[in-house]
Amino acid sequence: MAEIKDPENTIIMELKDGRVVIELLPDVAPKHSERMKALARAGAYDGVIFHRVIEGFMAQTGDVEHGNSTKDYNPRRAGTGGSDLPDLPAEFSRLPHQRGSLGAARSQNPNSANSQFFINFKDNSFLNGQYTVYGQVIEGMEHVDKITRGEPPANPDKMIWVKVAADV
Incomplete structure (x- = not known):
């Protein structure tokens, strides 16, 4: 298991294929890091699908x-809220994408x-300076790589649960 240096600023995400550990970057993007922790603590991300998964991108x-x-999954509206x-x-x-x-x-x-957020499958330098970077997968990227592709996928994968490491 990856070394968790700061449990208060680390997210643990359970996917169908295994656990993903994300180190948040509060020194770089404090508002985005706080938002992710607040939504994780509220259980808001639990059961939420990956609605846009593009091979070789994110x-x-x-x-x-x-x-x-x-709750209210609607494939035509997913990604609009x-x-x-x-x-x-x-x-x-x-910070590079x-x-x-x-x-x-x-x-x-x-x-x-x-x-909403995305995890880059590869280096996507064309996004640099245009989208906020506020975390880095430090363990479990092989599970992210297995997320079902599509816009939206016919049978989308979901985040089973998302928690702040300090709370686990």
């Missing part, structure tokens, strides 16, 4: 409004990130 999830497979919390301002940095990095999904408005 896996996107986190639509807590339309993407929960146990957020949480009840206000949108976040961009926290762009020089590299394999395993966590990026904030948003609309055309740079200050529209809310609950």
Whole structure:
């Protein structure tokens, strides 16, 4: 198991193939890191599907409004919602969108990130400086690689549960 240096700023995500450990970057993107922890602690990410998974690019999830497979999943609307919390301002940095990095999904408005995020399958430098990077997978990337592809996938995978490591 990866060494968890800061349990308060580490996310543990259970997927069908195994556990993914994500180190958040509160020094780089404090608002995005806090939002992910708040939604994880509220159980908002539990059961939420990966609604946009593009081979050789990334896996996107986190639509807590339309993407929960146990509540109100609607494949036509998944990816269009957020949480009840206000949108976040961009926290762009020089950190690259590299394999395993966590990026904030948003609309055309740079200050529209809310609950959705994506995990990069590979280095996607064309995203650098345009989307907030606020975490890095430190264990379990092989499980992310197995997420079912599609926009949306016919039988989407989901985050079984998401927790802050300090709470586990």
